[in-house]
Amino acid sequence: MKILVTVKRVPDPDMKVRVNAEGTGIVEDNMKFVINPFDEIAVEEGLRIKEKKGEGEVVIVAIGPSVVQEQIRAALAMGADRGIHVDVDSYPDPLNTAKLLKAVAEKEAPNIVIMGKQAVDDDYGQAGQMLAAMLGWAQATFAYKVEIADDNSKATVTREVDGGLETIEIDLPAVVTADLRLNEPRYASLPGIMKAKTKPMDVFKPADLGVELSPVLELVRMEEPPPRKGGIIVETVDELLDKLRNEAKVI
Amino acid sequence: MALDFELSEEQKLLKKTARDVIKQFEPKRDELREKVMKRKEFPQEVWDALAQAGFFGSFLPPEYGGTGMGLLAMAFAVEEMSALGFGNALIILTTMDALCILKNGTEELKKRFLPKIADGTYKFCFAVTEADAGTNTCRIKTRAEKKNGYYVINGSKTFITGADVADYMLLVTRTISYKEVVEKGLPKAYGLSLFIVDTKSKGITLHALPTRGIEGMNQFTVFFDNVEVPAENLVGDENAGSMALFKALNPERILAAASAVGLSEYCLNIAVNYAQERKVFRDTPIGQYQAIQHPLAEVKIHQEAVRLLTYKAAWAYDKELPPVEVGAYTNMAKYLGAELAIMAVDKAIETLGGNGFSEDYGLAHLWEVVRLLRTAPISKEMILNYISEHVLGLPRSY
Numbered sequence: 001m002k003i004l005v006t007v008k009r010v011p012d013p014d015m016k017v018r019v020n021a022e023g024t025g026i027v028e029d030n031m032k033f034v035i036n037p038f039d040e041i042a043v044e045e046g047l048r049i050k051e052k053k054g055e056g057e058v059v060i061v062a063i064g065p066s067v068v069q070e071q072i073r074a075a076l077a078m079g080a081d082r083g084i085h086v087d088v089d090s091y092p093d094p095l096n097t098a099k100l101l102k103a104v105a106e107k108e109a110p111n112i113v114i115m116g117k118q119a120v121d122d123d124y125g126q127a128g129q130m131l132a133a134m135l136g137w138a139q140a141t142f143a144y145k146v147e148i149a150d151d152n153s154k155a156t157v158t159r160e161v162d163g164g165l166e167t168i169e170i171d172l173p174a175v176v177t178a179d180l181r182l183n184e185p186r187y188a189s190l191p192g193i194m195k196a197k198t199k200p201m202d203v204f205k206p207a208d209l210g211v212e213l214s215p216v217l218e219l220v221r222m223e224e225p226p227p228r229k230g231g232i233i234v235e236t237v238d239e240l241l242d243k244l245r246n247e248a249k250v251i
Numbered sequence: 252m253a254l255d256f257e258l259s260e261e262q263k264l265l266k267k268t269a270r271d272v273i274k275q276f277e278p279k280r281d282e283l284r285e286k287v288m289k290r291k292e293f294p295q296e297v298w299d300a301l302a303q304a305g306f307f308g309s310f311l312p313p314e315y316g317g318t319g320m321g322l323l324a325m326a327f328a329v330e331e332m333s334a335l336g337f338g339n340a341l342i343i344l345t346t347m348d349a350l351c352i353l354k355n356g357t358e359e360l361k362k363r364f365l366p367k368i369a370d371g372t373y374k375f376c377f378a379v380t381e382a383d384a385g386t387n388t389c390r391i392k393t394r395a396e397k398k399n400g401y402y403v404i405n406g407s408k409t410f411i412t413g414a415d416v417a418d419y420m421l422l423v424t425r426t427i428s429y430k431e432v433v434e435k436g437l438p439k440a441y442g443l444s445l446f447i448v449d450t451k452s453k454g455i456t457l458h459a460l461p462t463r464g465i466e467g468m469n470q471f472t473v474f475f476d477n478v479e480v481p482a483e484n485l486v487g488d489e490n491a492g493s494m495a496l497f498k499a500l501n502p503e504r505i506l507a508a509a510s511a512v513g514l515s516e517y518c519l520n521i522a523v524n525y526a527q528e529r530k531v532f533r534d535t536p537i538g539q540y541q542a543i544q545h546p547l548a549e550v551k552i553h554q555e556a557v558r559l560l561t562y563k564a565a566w567a568y569d570k571e572l573p574p575v576e577v578g579a580y581t582n583m584a585k586y587l588g589a590e591l592a593i594m595a596v597d598k599a600i601e602t603l604g605g606n607g608f609s610e611d612y613g614l615a616h617l618w619e620v621v622r623l624l625r626t627a628p629i630s631k632e633m634i635l636n637y638i639s640e641h642v643l644g645l646p647r648s649y
Contacts, residue, residue, distance in 0.1 A: 034267070070260060077264050187271035190305030190318045193264045 001056035001152055003046040004110035006101060007039040007075050008091070009068045010121040023221045035071045038116025041178040043075045044185035046114050049148055057081045061104050064091050069201065076196035077188035083201035084108075086209070093217040098130035103209035105135060110173060111152050117142050117177040128177035138170035142179040148172070256559075265309070265324055269331035272304045273297075276337065283337075287467030288616070293416045294467070297337060301328070302371020310346060311353060315365035321569035322350065322502055326509040326561060333513025334520075336613075338466040338620065341374055341413045343506040348375035348421040351499035352447070355487035364419070364447065376417035376450070377503075378408040378473060379496070386633055388423065388496065389432075389439040393475060395424035395446065397482065397489075402426075402446060404454075404478040410627075414450060414457055414471040421499075422448045422480075426490050440493035445486040454478035464623030501568055501577055503628050504585040508561040511588030511624055514617065515554045515595035521612060522547055522599040537602070546598040553591045560584040579642050582634040585624075589631065592621035 011017055012032040020027050035043070043060065050056040058080040062068040065088070072083035086100050105113055118125030132139030140146075140157035144165055147156045149172075158167045160179045188196070206213055234240045244251045258266070276283055276297060286292045301307065309324035311317025318324075325346050332338065349368045352360055367373045384390040393406025404424060414420065427442030448455075454476040462470045487495040526538030526547070537543050564580035571577075596617045600607030608615045625631050639645045 070263065073260050074264055074267070077261075187268045187304060188264055189303070190265065190268065190309050190320065190324070192305075193261045193268065194318045194320070196264075197261060 001050065001053050001112075001148070002108065002110040003049055003056060003058045004105060004108055004113045005039070005042050005046040005058060005060055005075070005080065006113070006115045006127075007043065007060055007062045007068075007071050008036040008116070008119045008121075009033050009062065009064055009071045010036045010119055013037060013120050019222050019224050023223055024219070025222060033067070033070070035074055036116050036119045036121070038118060038120070038178055038180070040075075040078075040116075040185040041180070041182050042114040042116050043078055043080060044183045045143075045146060045176075045178055047079045047186070048183065049112075049146070053148070059084060059108060059110065061086065061101065063088060063097060063100055065089055072201060073196050074188060076199045076201075077193040078186055079192060080199075082199055085201060085203045087203050087205050088213065092213055093215055094124045094126035094130060095216050096213045097127045098134055099211050099213070100206060100209060101127065101131045102134045103211050104204075105131070105173075107209070112148070112155065112172055113137075113175045114146075115175065115177045117179050128175050132175035135173075135175070138172075138174040139176070140168060140170050140174060141177045143176050143182050144179055145182065146176055261320070262324075262327065265320065266327050266331055268304055269306070269328040270335070272300050272306075273332050273335045273337055275300065277335075280336075284613075291467060291469055293341075293413075294337075294339070297339065298341075298374070299371060301342070305369075306342075307345065307349075307371050308369030310350060311365055311369050315353070315361055316369035317365070321565070322346070322505060323562065323565040323569055325502075326505055326565040329506045329509040330513040330516075330558075330561075333510040334516040335513075336517045338510055338514070340465050340468050341376070341416065343503055343510070344377045344413060344417075345373075345375040346506060347499055347503040348377055348419075350502050351421060351445070351495060352486055354498065355445070355495040357483070359483060360447065360486065373419060374413070374417045376411055376413045376420045378411045378414070378420045378448075379423040380408060380410045382407070382409050382472075386630065388443070388493075390429055391423060391425055391443075392429070393422070393424045394428065395426050395444055395480070397426075400482050401479040402444075402482060402485070404446070404448070404475045404480060407472060407474045409472040410460065410462070411471045411473050412465050413468050414473050415459075415469055417450050420448050420450055420473075421486065422446045423492065423496055442490050443492040443496060444489050445492040445495055446480050447484045447486060448478065448480050452478050452480070464619040466620050498574060498577075500628065501564075501581045504581045505561060505564045505568060507624060507628055508557060508564065508581075508584035508588035511585075511592040511621070512554060512558045512561055514592045514621060515550060515557075518592075518595040518599040518614065518617065519547060519550055519554070521614065522602040525603050525606070525612075543602055546601060550591070550595045550598050553587070553594060557584060557587045557591045560587060575641050578637065582629070582637050585629065586631060586634045589621070589624035592624055596621045 012034045018027045046058040050058050059082055060072050060075040060080045061084040062072050063086040069085055072085055076083055115128045128141060129139060142160045143157050144160045145158040153172055154169055155172055156169050158165050283294055287294050305318060306328050308317035309320045310322050312319045352364055379388060381391050395402040395404045424444050425442050426444040432442045455478055456474045458472040460470045526543050527536050529537045531537055561584040564584040567577045567580050596614055600614050606612055636648060640647050
């Protein structure tokens with residue numbers, strides 16, 4: 001069983017993010033960067049599938065500048081077997097991310113690709129679906145529970161959907177995107193950290209993968225959301241209706 | 252160009268693991284606090300989680316079940332733990348004892364004890380202080396006498412932290428009395444011997460002390476009444492325990508400094524969050540006032556200085572630099588660490604005003620913890636003596 005898991009480097013969600021003065025991005029000084037939390041869940045799921053099968057390989061792929069190797073190494077320290085770094089100067093938009101991942105998936109021919117349902121930095125939540133479409137594979141997004149058939153031909157995936165859970169069966173290979181409740185990721189043990197140092201990591205440029213990047217999105221401006229104003233307590237329902245109608249103008 | 256302040260990839264991962272391990276207890280923080288602080292019960296679940304992640308093997312070589320990442324690794328872990336408000340003195344004591352065994356013990360002792368320390372099975376306490384011998388270790392009176400393959404121990408130790416939960420203690424004894432050493436004109440530190448003693452041995456009794464400041468741990472006077480210890484539990488050579496002992500004290504001080512750095516971060520977080528929310532006049536958070544900002548900024552500056560010094564001390568220890576150099580950085584870090592932690596708690600209390608004394612924020616209680624750091628594991632004055640004598644080369648004053 002070969003499992004390909006994608007990880008994205010994102011600012012630590014526990015830290016406060018500030019937009020830079022030019023409005024072109026966030027202030028990166030003194031920021032800590034981590035594996036996108038949904039991707040960490042994807043890594044954990046990959047490891048669990050391998051452990052349950054008693055055989056297999058978990059391959060980590062990350063796209064970005066050389067610093068993303070830190071996040072690959074972190075996933076290897078959790079227990080993944082080897083890493084692939086797709087070396088690009090900046091983080092591509094979802095479509096180009098999917099293009100690069102498609103090339104990696106074709107090269108690696110995994111039984112399953114597991115991704116986070118979205119990255120917590122730009123929150124697009126598109127790359128997984130696009131990748132599945134480009135590969136012509138089945139997809140199961142927002143996974144809550146994943147079970148792989150004994151012969152690796154199918155997977156039963158329970159998905160988080162509006163109002164409840166939905167269980168579907170998909171043919172493998174497929175793309176699965178992990179939701180929050182899929183599992184609780186392990187932390188890297190110290191022996192795991194030491195072992196990760198010697199695990200192999202390949203580096204490819206887009207050209208090595210036969211991909212030409214053509215950005216389809218342009219970041220025009222980034223700004224902080226307006227600060228939240230303090231609430232008020234109203235005395236009566238009539239007053240509430242009045243304020244909703246005349247001040248907030250929402251009804 | 253060897254000077255490099257960048258953490259290595261595995262050091263960054265190690266710090267993250269330390270945070271992740273501790274953070275899993277975040278939802279149970281109140282429950283744990285109640286258990287540790289009020290009921291003074293040992294937080295075994297925290298110990299087990301750290302063991303499972305491999306922290307107790309971080310400073311031990313692979314042949315004894317460790318990962319060989321050095322004392323620096325443990326310093327990172329202790330700092331991160333303290334920064335999240337989880338201190339634990341027994342981690343520091345077990346680390347210092349394990350390193351003492353590693354550096355001075357026989358192969359047989361190392362094989363017997365280190366793998367079980369690395370996997371978290373064994374906890375160790377440390378017993379040197381006596382009622383009449385605190386800072387002046389040479390004057391201890393607890394005797395160990397060799398008889399038929401055993402050492403028979405008589406005497407008592409005091410201020411022994413965690414003697415109730417530890418499985419073993421590293422015990423400092425005299426195999427030649429102080430009186431005899433003086434009469435024979437031998438060096439005063441001669442005649443000290445170190446032993447690994449099973450805390451459940453026959454003849455050991457514990458008397459709990461009403462002390463404060465050791466977070467969630469009890470301290471004891473330990474009485475030894477003809478306690479038999481197998482001769483092979485001797486750590487280092489008989490009578491020549493002083494050098495092993497003095498070197499063993501460094502890790503304790505380095506980790507105390509690391510814990511001070513973490514504690515200061517913990518206080519800063521409380522104070523900064525409070526200052527950002529709290530409004531007194533108009534719609535301005537008090538954090539906008541320089542009178543509130545500047546003291547906290549000062550704490551941050553001191554914190555970074557102590558952090559650098561602490562890492563340097565751990566680095567010097569791991570690199571096995573000459574003892575005086577290791578001792579110098581270690582003592583400096585411990586000295587400044589205590590002052591930093593005291594300052595951090597004080598400024599945080601100042602920021603919180605009346606709330607600084609509320610049990611909800613726990614700052615007033617932390618005051619005892621940080622104030623103890625100025626006194627133990629070594630007093631501020633003895634550190635100044637050490638620096639004066641060994642670094643500045645001034646005549647010994649005491």
